[in-house]
Amino acid sequence: MDRxxxxxxxxxxxxxxxxxxxxxxxxEERVLAALRTYATEFSDETGLAAYVGRGDGAVEDVVVVASSRAEARDRIAEHATDVPEAFTIERVE
Structure with a gap:
C-alpha cells in the first residue's frame, strides 16, 4: 500500500x-490496519523494516521503522519513557 x-x-x-x-x-481498527499495512509494505520497498518492542510496559508495542535491529532498539528507547535495560525487538511482518 502506498502513502x-x-x-x-x-x-x-x-x-x-x-x-x-x-x-x-x-x-481505530481500520486506521491501525491501514498503518500497519503501509509500514510493512513501505519496508519492502525501502529496505527499512518495522520493528516492535517487547518486554516491559514502557517498550511493549512501540513500533518504529529502522534499517536494523540495533537502530530499532535506539529508536524505541527514544520514544519510550523509563526504558528498561533489557527488552527484545521483533520485526513486524
Missing amino acids: ISAIRNVEQALREFEAGEADLAAT
Whole structure:
C-alpha cells in the first residue's frame, strides 16, 4: 500500500465514523490496519523494516521503522519513557 492509498483508507474510515456508520473502536481498527499495512509494505520497498518492542510496559508495542535491529532498539528507547535495560525487538511482518 502506498502513502496515498493509506491516507485514502484513513479518510474513508473517518468519513464513516463522522457519518455514524462506524463506532470509534471499529474506526481505530481500520486506521491501525491501514498503518500497519503501509509500514510493512513501505519496508519492502525501502529496505527499512518495522520493528516492535517487547518486554516491559514502557517498550511493549512501540513500533518504529529502522534499517536494523540495533537502530530499532535506539529508536524505541527514544520514544519510550523509563526504558528498561533489557527488552527484545521483533520485526513486524
